[in-house]
Amino acid sequence: MWLVTALALVVVPIIAVRLPDVGGGPAGGWRQRLAPLADRRVLGVLATTVVAFTGIYVPYTYLSAVYEPATGGQGSRVAVLLLVFGVAGTVGNLLAGHFTDRTGPRRVVITGTLLLTLVFLLVPALRGSYATAVAAIAVGGVFSFTVTTPQQHLIMSYAPPGTQPMAASLNQSALYLAVSLSGAAGGLALDAGGATLLPPLAAVFVAAAAVLTWLFGRADARRHDRADARRDGRVTSEPRG
Secondary structure: HHHHHHHHHHHHHHHHHHHHOOOOOOOOOOOHHHHHHHHHHHHHHHEEEEEEEHHHHHHOOOOHHHHHHHHOOOOHHHHHHHHHHHHHHHHHHHHHHHHHHHHHHHHHOOOOOOHHHHHHHHHHOOOOOOOHHHHHHHHHHHHHOOOHHHHHEEEHHHHOOOHHHHHHHHHHHHHHHHHHHHHHHHHHHHHHOOOHHHHHHHHHHHHHHHHHHHHHHHHHHHHHHHHHHHHHHHHHHHHOO
């Protein structure tokens, strides 16, 4: 705790000096601040964030129970798994930013969640050995955090002008809601059938997030097609000089 406090005291002055002034955000009351929620695309991104991260955090919240056969309940082994997950998550975030710029956010989310579904389905077969548990945690950590960056990209691209910071905050709030839901859902599954149920439950959630991303992408494409058709109709109906 004292180490965290000391780091904060060191970092805060650096942030104060280096962070640029980004303005005060949108003026007005709550209606204007929550304007992004009027867009169904924003709501779709938020729903996907909740579903995806509920699945991602189910096995993470109960990591010691899921991997107990590999760790034998030893705290030091669990700590290593947490460290591996954190490092892998950082790598996943960096990769997500790179591939979001190159291929688009939806493709990154769909690919990451489908691959994570496969990892979670394999966890029951990998949790008995510490080496395979570390491998599962590492791969799962990378794919888990390929979702964060593209989701932020999507929601900020849909937000009305001037409300992008609020949209990003809403997405972060959806993530925190998912963390809470993961604890509740995982606890119910743990009581119902033990730790072996947690990875398949997580797989269901992240697979559902992939499906939602695909469906919302299709709806968005149809919306663009209709808008293009209306614009083309107006253009062709204009009298020629």
